[in-house]
Amino acid sequence: MDINLARTFLMVAETGSFIDAAHRLNITQSTVxxxxxxxxxxxxxxxxxxxxxxxxxxxxxxxxxxxxLALVRVWQRAQLEVSLSDQHRDHIAxxxxxxxxxxxxxxxxxxxxxxxxxxxxxxxxxxxDVLTQRLxxxxxxLAIMYRPIQPPGHTVEHLFDEEFVLVTSARxxxxxxxSDYMFINWGADFQRDHATAYPELIKPGLSLDLGSxxxxxxxxxxxxxxxxxxxxxxxxxxxxxxxxxxxxxxxYPVYLVYPEARDEDAYDxxxxxxxxxxxxxxxx
Amino acid sequence: MDINLARTFLMVAETGSFIDAAHRLNITQSTVxxxxxxxxxxxxxxxxxxxxxxxxxxxxxxxxxxxxLALVRVWQRAQLEVSLSDQHRDHIAxxxxxxxxxxxxxxxxxxxxxxxxxxxxxxxxxxxDVLTQRLxxxxxxLAIMYRPIQPPGHTVEHLFDEEFVLVTSARxxxxxxxSDYMFINWGADFQRDHATAYPELIKPGLSLDLGSxxxxxxxxxxxxxxxxxxxxxxxxxxxxxxxxxxxxxxxYPVYLVYPEARDEDAYDxxxxxxxxxxxxxxxx
DNA sequence: TCTATCTATCGAAAATTTCGATAGTGGTCA
DNA sequence: TGACCACTATCGAAATTTTCGATAGATAGA
Numbered sequence: 001m002d003i004n005l006a007r008t009f010l011m012v013a014e015t016g017s018f019i020d021a022a023h024r025l026n027i028t029q030s031t032v033x034x035x036x037x038x039x040x041x042x043x044x045x046x047x048x049x050x051x052x053x054x055x056x057x058x059x060x061x062x063x064x065x066x067x068x069l070a071l072v073r074v075w076q077r078a079q080l081e082v083s084l085s086d087q088h089r090d091h092i093a094x095x096x097x098x099x100x101x102x103x104x105x106x107x108x109x110x111x112x113x114x115x116x117x118x119x120x121x122x123x124x125x126x127x128x129d130v131l132t133q134r135l136x137x138x139x140x141x142l143a144i145m146y147r148p149i150q151p152p153g154h155t156v157e158h159l160f161d162e163e164f165v166l167v168t169s170a171r172x173x174x175x176x177x178x179s180d181y182m183f184i185n186w187g188a189d190f191q192r193d194h195a196t197a198y199p200e201l202i203k204p205g206l207s208l209d210l211g212s213x214x215x216x217x218x219x220x221x222x223x224x225x226x227x228x229x230x231x232x233x234x235x236x237x238x239x240x241x242x243x244x245x246x247x248x249x250x251x252y253p254v255y256l257v258y259p260e261a262r263d264e265d266a267y268d269x270x271x272x273x274x275x276x277x278x279x280x281x282x283x284x
Numbered sequence: 285m286d287i288n289l290a291r292t293f294l295m296v297a298e299t300g301s302f303i304d305a306a307h308r309l310n311i312t313q314s315t316v317x318x319x320x321x322x323x324x325x326x327x328x329x330x331x332x333x334x335x336x337x338x339x340x341x342x343x344x345x346x347x348x349x350x351x352x353l354a355l356v357r358v359w360q361r362a363q364l365e366v367s368l369s370d371q372h373r374d375h376i377a378x379x380x381x382x383x384x385x386x387x388x389x390x391x392x393x394x395x396x397x398x399x400x401x402x403x404x405x406x407x408x409x410x411x412x413d414v415l416t417q418r419l420x421x422x423x424x425x426l427a428i429m430y431r432p433i434q435p436p437g438h439t440v441e442h443l444f445d446e447e448f449v450l451v452t453s454a455r456x457x458x459x460x461x462x463s464d465y466m467f468i469n470w471g472a473d474f475q476r477d478h479a480t481a482y483p484e485l486i487k488p489g490l491s492l493d494l495g496s497x498x499x500x501x502x503x504x505x506x507x508x509x510x511x512x513x514x515x516x517x518x519x520x521x522x523x524x525x526x527x528x529x530x531x532x533x534x535x536y537p538v539y540l541v542y543p544e545a546r547d548e549d550a551y552d553x554x555x556x557x558x559x560x561x562x563x564x565x566x567x568x
Numbered sequence: 569t570c571t572a573t574c575t576a577t578c579g580a581a582a583a584t585t586t587c588g589a590t591a592g593t594g595g596t597c598a
Numbered sequence: 599t600g601a602c603c604a605c606t607a608t609c610g611a612a613a614t615t616t617t618c619g620a621t622a623g624a625t626a627g628a
Contacts, residue, residue: 030576035616044363
């Protein structure tokens with residue numbers, strides 16, 4: 001089974017015609033016909049129903065379609081990853097939620113980079129699910145996250161516990177259900193617990209990335225939202241933010257996830273730096 | 285890119301030798317050499333480092349390994365699903381550790397098949413890491429597993445807690461460190477906790493599959509090993525097995541993992557059956 | 569019935585793959 | 599140091615596969 005059979009299949013499926021697929025693929029129509037026939041021989045059933053108006057997918061063809069896409073994607077991905085496998089002596093991709101980048105890690109990462117020029121570091125902010133997925137598929141090397149998961153072959157190490165509190169920049173305390181509430185998605189655990197505690201406050205998901213700081217947005221707009229205590233404490237002290245009475249608090253452990261089998265020369269300076277920075281926030 | 289290049293690569297990786305791979309694949313050594321060279325031309329870098337002692341994976345080869353597995357699996361899955369595409373309306377692949385197949389699910393699956401002839405079910409036994417990997421890559425639709433993970437787009441649902449106890453078929457209680465102990469790998473959590481509790485008892489990993497039942501092996505050979513209590517309770521009652529005093533017990537929750545977005549007509553009868561069967565084992 | 573438009577097949581040429589033989593490389597041992 | 603062994607790489611030939619251009623076959627529409 002050659003990936004080109006899958007590519008040809010996908011092009012015929014897209015164009016609806018052997019001739020058009022041939023043009024797009026720069027081969028002759030008879031080559032397309034032969035390839036599709038070859039594919040059908042391998043699969044044991046036809047994938048297209050031919051007619052004067054072209055070719056339509058059969059039930060088997062519809063079943064095969066997602067596999068054909070997967071084959072092409074896996075192969076493309078393989079080529080990409082293999083081609084990157086020795087560009088840097090070490091390249092480490094780190095992921096964490098945005099709050100941990102801004103509040104804890106970014107300055108230290110910059111400093112670490114200058115101390116270890118041989119090690120390329122890429123920092124990614126993302127939601128928990130995305131970070132988990134990328135750890136598993138190998139496009140992320142280590143992550144700091146709220147959910148204690150165990151991707152295969154990784155070590156999960158507790159760093160500290162993060163307390164989330166509701167704060168508001170409004171002069172008067174917001175009422176439940178009030179439109180000044182902004183839901184920030186701090187991960188699936190928070191999402192679930194928040195939905196349980198405040199089912200009436202669920203809003204469409206808000207996606208965070210490294211470039212934006214929702215705290216500034218809340219300060220500027222008299223909104224209320226949940227934030228890690230560690231970030232809002234200075235603003236509470238100065239009166240810029242207030243804590244509404246009787247609002248739920250959520251506490252989630254923060255974990256460091258990194259490969260068991262790793263190049264310690266590359267990883268351990270980063271791991272140690274993360275442990276030091278996070279040590280400041282450890283509660284007893 | 286032909287899937288046979290991936291298969292050849294995997295066989296060389298497994299055997300460590302072009303010659304052995306050639307024997308296993310029923311082709312000549314020069315064909316293996318040519319195929320690996322062809323693969324390396326496509327990827328743009330070597331995947332094996334050749335030596336007199338055989339062939340070892342390079343960094344690029346290690347990167348490529350998981351993609352090669354994925355290519356082979358996607359194609360196998362494609363063939364299976366396409367071949368079933370007009371026999372069954374839906375095909376659902378279920379994975380679980382062997383103990384859950386034999387002790388809980390197999391009879392029920394057989395019964396369910398006769399009740400829902402339009403739904404093809406394939407049952408796979410495997411270790412936790414493999415099941416997780418296959419859920420993520422889409423070659424497994426739902427799984428029952430010990431580790432609470434959250435593959436993207438899946439629901440994780442607690443079923444029951446499984447207690448693992450040490451049992452022996454020997455007449456006299458085995459001593460720690462004794463050679464009658466057989467280590468069975470019940471998953472990464474068990475492996476880790478076991479290594480912590482009994483560092484002197486770690487043995488090379490034992491792989492389980494659906495065809496073998498380690499309990500029969502223990503009964504026949506006067507060995508001791510850890511098993512789920514639910515499986516060994518009848519043997520303990522009858523005196524065929526004994527529990528050594530003061531041995532550690534391990535308890536792990538069992539979860540059902542299935543897609544959030546799913547064809548409920550196909551999935552829900554299976555999910556309900558699994559919940560019913562597992563309901564028997566729920567402890568308070 | 570004719571025309572147009574599509575796919576299927578044919579035979580030839582080109583390209584690729586496989587084989588058996590053997591060259592090349594390098595480790596081990598006397 | 600040389601012989602031997604065990605592995606992979608390469609060669610040339612043969613086998614197989616793939617592609618092409620030409621054309622047959624099928625079918626819808628005018």
